[in-house]
Amino acid sequence: MSRPQVVVPAHYRLWAPDVDAVICHRSSLGREQYLVRWKGGRSSAVLSWHFLPDLSHCLHLVQKYVEARRSSSHTSQDASQQRDMTYNRKRKAPHDELQASLLTPSSMSRASSVSSAENVRPLQAHTHSSSGPDIYNGILQRKGGFIYAKRVSSNKVQRVNAVKMPTEAMLQEASNVKTTNADMQIRAKFLRRLDALFGPRVSFVNVNDPTTPSLDFEFIQENEIGEGVEVQPDELIVGCEKCRPDMGQNRGCEYTQKCDCLEFAAVDEARLNDEQRALFEARKKAGVDDTAGLPKRFPYLSTGRHAGCLVNFYLDQRHIIYECNESCNCGPKCKNRNVQHGRQVELEIFKTPHPFFGLRCKQDLLKGQFIDTYVGEVITNAEADRREADSGPGKASYLFTLDKNVGAIALEDCYTIDGEKKSGPTRFMNHSCDPNCGVYTVSYNKFDYKMLTLALFAKEDIPAGAELTFDYMDRDDMEEDETQTADDAYPGAKTKCLCGSERCRGYLWV
Numbered sequence: 263m264s265r266p267q268v269v270v271p272a273h274y275r276l277w278a279p280d281v282d283a284v285i286c287h288r289s290s291l292g293r294e295q296y297l298v299r300w301k302g303g304r305s306s307a308v309l310s311w312h313f314l315p316d317l318s319h320c321l322h323l324v325q326k327y328v329e330a331r332r333s334s335s336h337t338s339q340d341a342s343q344q345r346d347m348t349y350n351r352k353r354k355a356p357h358d359e360l361q362a363s364l365l366t367p368s369s370m371s372r373a374s375s376v377s378s379a380e381n382v383r384p385l386q387a388h389t390h391s392s393s394g395p396d397i398y399n400g401i402l403q404r405k406g407g408f409i410y411a412k413r414v415s416s417n418k419v420q421r422v423n424a425v426k427m428p429t430e431a432m433l434q435e436a437s438n439v440k441t442t443n444a445d446m447q448i449r450a451k452f453l454r455r456l457d458a459l460f461g462p463r464v465s466f467v468n469v470n471d472p473t474t475p476s477l478d479f480e481f482i483q484e485n486e487i488g489e490g491v492e493v494q495p496d497e498l499i500v501g502c503e504k505c506r507p508d509m510g511q512n513r514g515c516e517y518t519q520k521c522d523c524l525e526f527a528a529v530d531e532a533r534l535n536d537e538q539r540a541l542f543e544a545r546k547k548a549g550v551d552d553t554a555g556l557p558k559r560f561p562y563l564s565t566g567r568h569a570g571c572l573v574n575f576y577l578d579q580r581h582i583i584y585e586c587n588e589s590c591n592c593g594p595k596c597k598n599r600n601v602q603h604g605r606q607v608e609l610e611i612f613k614t615p616h617p618f619f620g621l622r623c624k625q626d627l628l629k630g631q632f633i634d635t636y637v638g639e640v641i642t643n644a645e646a647d648r649r650e651a652d653s654g655p656g657k658a659s660y661l662f663t664l665d666k667n668v669g670a671i672a673l674e675d676c677y678t679i680d681g682e683k684k685s686g687p688t689r690f691m692n693h694s695c696d697p698n699c700g701v702y703t704v705s706y707n708k709f710d711y712k713m714l715t716l717a718l719f720a721k722e723d724i725p726a727g728a729e730l731t732f733d734y735m736d737r738d739d740m741e742e743d744e745t746q747t748a749d750d751a752y753p754g755a756k757t758k759c760l761c762g763s764e765r766c767r768g769y770l771w772v
């Protein structure tokens with residue numbers, strides 16, 4: 263007895279959770295069509311062909327298919343198509359019109375076309391096995407506004423083993439069909455996401471090829487707290503009590519000995535008097551980490567062209583930057599608040615000469631200027647280990663351990679920020695062994711040793727358009743590993759560095 267396997271409304275747009283993968287494509291009625299394998303286990307695979315508008319909710323799976331195909335076949339789109347793919351949000355790109363027309367309701371395609379009986383195409387390679395799933399061409403039917411897929415016993419219907427899809431013939435056909443519209447729609451979706459970002463504009467440009475950063479990635483503005491991660495509630499955060507907005511030269515918290523927020527900040531040794539110096543040295547000798555009452559380094563310059571820029575001491579030392587917070591008495595104009603105001607510069611994600619993307623700034627940056635934070639999912643050390651083990655060698659890594667307080671806490675208690683699936687524009691920043699930016703740690707709550715913010719600052723004046731890079735190896739890690747060179751042997755497991763600088767160490771994370 264025939265039994266329905268899948269029932270979908272005829273105007274159904276596929277939802278990502280329903281779709282296992284996109285596994286092939288072809289041209290139908292002059293338009294790109296993609297073969298979708300539905301979820302339900304490979305052994306009970308249900309397949310259906312779809313035009314792109316049906317796939318708008320799972321374009322990331324179309325992208326996965328298109329990119330895998332591109333990298334395995336090394337086929338590139340023809341030169342004229344590539345010229346057309348000059349996407350920069352500054353001007354209207356050719357795909358904008360196409361995109362608009364494809365998404366109008368009047369042009370919405372039916373959920374499945376080719377799997378219906380009228381559109382059966384002869385398949386050359388039939389690999390039907392009696393034990394395998396047998397749902398394919400010619401067995402989806404439209405009835406009362408729904409599409410039914412059902413098992414069939416009739417010999418008239420061609421049956422193929424859905425597990426062995428796509429067939430050689432289908433692959434052969436696909437190799438002659440471009441994926442231009444999919445590329446355009448993927449690009450358009452990514453650009454829409456950039457448009458929705460808060461703050462100064464973030465653009466995307468890739469004139470080299472049709473690739474777009476993965477749509478299986480979500481832009482977020484703030485860290486997302488993962489399971490097992492504990493963050494102190496805002497009401498428990500202690501602010502500075504003795505400071506006032508109008509004190510000193512009106513920058514707030516400039517009397518660094520007074521400001522409670524700066525209690526653990528770097529000691530300003532140049533300002534120590536004899537008594538303080540003796541005390542400081544004695545505590546250091548005894549291994550006591552108490553610097554209370556000593557003058558501290560204020561992190562930001564407060565006047566002139568460089569106002570707001572990180573001072574050289576912090577740029578060079580990588581000491582935690584303690585900023586004031588909501589509970590402070592100094593007020594919102596306090597100059598000890600910078601990173602918390604968020605990104606103030608326009609950025610651009612672009613395709614580097616290498617097979618990956620990078621980030622640059624649309625304006626000149628001053629030495630010490632804040633660029634943006636590095637946000638992502640905040641996860642436990644155990645979860646980070648698990649994700650790292652899952653990713654395997656050679657895969658891009660987006661994990662940053664918040665380990666600046668190791669000593670006060672154990673390494674295994676530190677949290678990690680994972681920017682792979684959720685992050686902001688800085689997750690596109692590449693490594694250089696001779697970088698123009700640095701990643702620094704910021705704390706808004708000196709008593710929370712674990713929950714820290716990562717912030718990118720320019721380490722030198724950077725002209726507009728120069729790629730922004732930082733050293734993925736923290737100086738602290740380097741000190742442990744300083745005997746290692748590029749020739750050290752783990753070439754299989756390590757990622758070869760493509761920074762091209764004269765100081766290149768050869769591998770990322772050597």
Ligand SMILES: C[S@@+](CC[C@H](N)C(=O)[O-])C[C@H]1O[C@@H](n2cnc3c(N)ncnc32)[C@H](O)[C@@H]1O
Pocket residue numbers: 618619620656657658659660689690691692693694757758759760761770
């Ligand atoms: C945080 S991501 C950087 C953005 C990434 N390029 C992209 O396209 O999404 C880190 C990954 O980028 C690649 N990468 C960054 N800098 C590199 C370099 N100098 N040499 C080789 N690969 C690099 C590596 O795959 C690394 O794991």
